[in-house]
Amino acid sequence: xxxxxxxxxxxxxxxxxxxxxxxxxxxxxxxxxxxxxxxxxxxxxxxxxxxxxxxxxxxxxxxxxxxxxxxxxxxxxxxxxxxxxxxxxxxxxxxxxxxxxxxxxxxxxxxxxxxxxxxxxxxxxxxxxxxxxxxxxxxxxxxxxxxxxxxxxxxxxxxxxxxxxxxxxxxxxxxxx
Numbered sequence: 001x002x003x004x005x006x007x008x009x010x011x012x013x014x015x016x017x018x019x020x021x022x023x024x025x026x027x028x029x030x031x032x033x034x035x036x037x038x039x040x041x042x043x044x045x046x047x048x049x050x051x052x053x054x055x056x057x058x059x060x061x062x063x064x065x066x067x068x069x070x071x072x073x074x075x076x077x078x079x080x081x082x083x084x085x086x087x088x089x090x091x092x093x094x095x096x097x098x099x100x101x102x103x104x105x106x107x108x109x110x111x112x113x114x115x116x117x118x119x120x121x122x123x124x125x126x127x128x129x130x131x132x133x134x135x136x137x138x139x140x141x142x143x144x145x146x147x148x149x150x151x152x153x154x155x156x157x158x159x160x161x162x163x164x165x166x167x168x169x170x171x172x173x174x175x176x177x
Protein backbone atom coordinates (compact mmCIF):
# COMPACT_ATOMS: atom_id res chain seq x y z
CA UNK A 1 0.00 0.00 0.00
CA UNK A 2 2.86 2.37 0.80
CA UNK A 3 4.35 1.86 -2.69
CA UNK A 4 0.97 2.58 -4.30
CA UNK A 5 0.65 5.82 -2.28
CA UNK A 6 4.16 6.86 -3.34
CA UNK A 7 3.34 6.28 -7.01
CA UNK A 8 0.11 8.26 -6.78
CA UNK A 9 1.73 11.19 -4.97
CA UNK A 10 4.52 11.28 -7.58
CA UNK A 11 2.09 11.26 -10.50
CA UNK A 12 2.01 14.36 -12.76
CA UNK A 13 -1.66 14.93 -11.93
CA UNK A 14 -0.99 14.96 -8.17
CA UNK A 15 1.98 17.28 -8.68
CA UNK A 16 -0.07 19.82 -10.64
CA UNK A 17 -3.49 19.53 -9.00
CA UNK A 18 -2.60 18.33 -5.51
CA UNK A 19 -3.97 15.31 -3.70
CA UNK A 20 -5.91 14.07 -0.70
CA UNK A 21 -4.68 11.02 1.16
CA UNK A 22 -7.50 9.18 2.89
CA UNK A 23 -5.69 6.63 5.01
CA UNK A 24 -7.70 3.55 5.97
CA UNK A 25 -7.76 2.88 9.69
CA UNK A 26 -8.44 -0.80 10.09
CA UNK A 27 -6.80 -3.93 11.46
CA UNK A 28 -3.25 -3.13 10.41
CA UNK A 29 -0.09 -4.61 11.91
CA UNK A 30 1.03 -1.12 12.90
CA UNK A 31 -0.63 2.27 13.08
CA UNK A 32 -0.11 4.98 10.48
CA UNK A 33 1.70 6.98 13.18
CA UNK A 34 4.23 4.16 13.50
CA UNK A 35 4.54 3.85 9.71
CA UNK A 36 5.12 7.59 9.27
CA UNK A 37 7.46 7.82 12.28
CA UNK A 38 9.68 5.09 10.80
CA UNK A 39 10.01 7.12 7.60
CA UNK A 40 8.12 4.63 5.44
CA UNK A 41 6.13 7.53 3.96
CA UNK A 42 9.22 9.69 3.34
CA UNK A 43 7.82 10.56 -0.11
CA UNK A 44 5.27 12.83 1.61
CA UNK A 45 6.35 16.41 2.08
CA UNK A 46 6.98 17.31 5.72
CA UNK A 47 4.87 20.42 5.26
CA UNK A 48 1.50 18.98 4.28
CA UNK A 49 -0.99 21.76 3.61
CA UNK A 50 -3.56 20.34 6.02
CA UNK A 51 -4.45 17.26 8.02
CA UNK A 52 -8.24 17.13 8.17
CA UNK A 53 -9.91 14.95 10.79
CA UNK A 54 -13.55 14.21 9.99
CA UNK A 55 -15.27 13.40 13.29
CA UNK A 56 -18.33 11.15 13.44
CA UNK A 57 -20.01 9.41 16.34
CA UNK A 58 -19.89 5.62 16.53
CA UNK A 59 -23.67 5.58 16.16
CA UNK A 60 -23.47 7.53 12.89
CA UNK A 61 -20.68 5.28 11.59
CA UNK A 62 -22.75 2.18 12.36
CA UNK A 63 -25.83 3.67 10.71
CA UNK A 64 -23.95 4.64 7.54
CA UNK A 65 -21.96 1.42 7.25
CA UNK A 66 -24.94 -0.83 7.84
CA UNK A 67 -26.71 0.70 4.84
CA UNK A 68 -23.90 0.15 2.32
CA UNK A 69 -24.57 -2.38 -0.42
CA UNK A 70 -22.53 -3.82 -3.29
CA UNK A 71 -23.96 -4.29 -6.80
CA UNK A 72 -22.22 -7.37 -8.23
CA UNK A 73 -23.42 -6.48 -11.74
CA UNK A 74 -21.72 -3.07 -11.90
CA UNK A 75 -19.22 -3.28 -9.04
CA UNK A 76 -20.72 -0.15 -7.46
CA UNK A 77 -20.69 0.35 -3.70
CA UNK A 78 -23.75 2.41 -2.86
CA UNK A 79 -25.04 3.91 0.39
CA UNK A 80 -28.59 3.58 1.64
CA UNK A 81 -29.19 7.30 1.03
CA UNK A 82 -27.93 7.08 -2.56
CA UNK A 83 -30.17 4.08 -3.27
CA UNK A 84 -33.14 6.04 -1.91
CA UNK A 85 -32.25 9.05 -4.07
CA UNK A 86 -32.09 6.89 -7.19
CA UNK A 87 -35.64 5.67 -6.57
CA UNK A 88 -37.03 9.21 -6.39
CA UNK A 89 -38.47 10.76 -9.55
CA UNK A 90 -36.40 13.65 -10.87
CA UNK A 91 -38.08 16.96 -10.14
CA UNK A 92 -37.24 20.49 -11.12
CA UNK A 93 -38.71 23.76 -10.02
CA UNK A 94 -40.74 25.81 -12.46
CA UNK A 95 -40.98 29.51 -11.77
CA UNK A 96 -44.38 31.15 -12.04
CA UNK A 97 -43.93 34.91 -12.31
CA UNK A 98 -46.25 37.48 -10.83
CA UNK A 99 -49.38 37.88 -12.88
CA UNK A 100 -49.03 34.48 -14.58
CA UNK A 101 -50.75 32.49 -11.89
CA UNK A 102 -52.94 32.86 -8.91
CA UNK A 103 -51.46 34.37 -5.78
CA UNK A 104 -48.90 37.03 -5.16
CA UNK A 105 -45.24 37.23 -6.14
CA UNK A 106 -43.00 34.49 -7.46
CA UNK A 107 -43.98 30.96 -6.65
CA UNK A 108 -42.05 27.78 -7.29
CA UNK A 109 -43.96 24.75 -8.41
CA UNK A 110 -42.48 21.31 -8.81
CA UNK A 111 -43.08 19.32 -11.94
CA UNK A 112 -41.54 16.10 -13.13
CA UNK A 113 -38.50 16.63 -15.31
CA UNK A 114 -38.65 14.93 -18.71
CA UNK A 115 -36.34 11.97 -19.23
CA UNK A 116 -33.13 12.95 -21.07
CA UNK A 117 -32.74 11.89 -24.69
CA UNK A 118 -30.75 8.61 -24.58
CA UNK A 119 -29.20 9.45 -27.98
CA UNK A 120 -27.83 12.79 -26.73
CA UNK A 121 -24.23 12.19 -25.57
CA UNK A 122 -24.26 15.43 -23.54
CA UNK A 123 -27.49 14.62 -21.69
CA UNK A 124 -27.03 13.98 -17.97
CA UNK A 125 -27.21 10.31 -17.10
CA UNK A 126 -29.28 9.37 -14.07
CA UNK A 127 -27.75 6.41 -12.22
CA UNK A 128 -29.81 3.27 -12.56
CA UNK A 129 -32.10 2.14 -9.79
CA UNK A 130 -30.57 -0.93 -8.20
CA UNK A 131 -32.53 -4.14 -7.76
CA UNK A 132 -32.58 -4.40 -3.95
CA UNK A 133 -32.99 -8.19 -4.20
CA UNK A 134 -29.67 -8.49 -6.05
CA UNK A 135 -27.41 -6.10 -4.11
CA UNK A 136 -25.14 -7.68 -1.53
CA UNK A 137 -23.87 -6.77 1.92
CA UNK A 138 -20.08 -6.82 2.03
CA UNK A 139 -18.65 -8.93 4.84
CA UNK A 140 -17.00 -5.86 6.37
CA UNK A 141 -20.42 -4.16 6.62
CA UNK A 142 -21.94 -6.70 9.02
CA UNK A 143 -22.64 -5.32 12.49
CA UNK A 144 -20.09 -7.55 14.24
CA UNK A 145 -17.31 -6.48 11.85
CA UNK A 146 -18.27 -2.80 12.12
CA UNK A 147 -18.08 -3.06 15.92
CA UNK A 148 -14.62 -4.71 15.70
CA UNK A 149 -13.38 -1.94 13.39
CA UNK A 150 -14.74 0.80 15.64
CA UNK A 151 -13.14 -0.78 18.70
CA UNK A 152 -9.79 -1.01 16.89
CA UNK A 153 -10.09 2.59 15.72
CA UNK A 154 -11.07 3.96 19.13
CA UNK A 155 -8.48 2.01 21.15
CA UNK A 156 -5.49 1.90 18.78
CA UNK A 157 -5.79 4.14 15.71
CA UNK A 158 -7.40 7.24 17.29
CA UNK A 159 -4.72 7.59 19.99
CA UNK A 160 -2.01 6.98 17.37
CA UNK A 161 -3.57 9.59 15.07
CA UNK A 162 -3.63 12.07 17.95
CA UNK A 163 0.12 11.45 18.53
CA UNK A 164 0.76 11.92 14.80
CA UNK A 165 -1.02 15.26 14.72
CA UNK A 166 0.49 16.46 17.99
CA UNK A 167 4.05 15.54 16.99
CA UNK A 168 4.16 16.21 13.24
CA UNK A 169 1.27 18.24 11.90
CA UNK A 170 -0.19 20.27 14.79
CA UNK A 171 -0.01 23.55 12.82
CA UNK A 172 -1.92 22.17 9.81
CA UNK A 173 -4.59 20.25 11.75
CA UNK A 174 -8.30 20.89 11.11
CA UNK A 175 -11.05 18.98 12.89
CA UNK A 176 -14.54 18.87 11.37
CA UNK A 177 -17.46 17.48 13.36
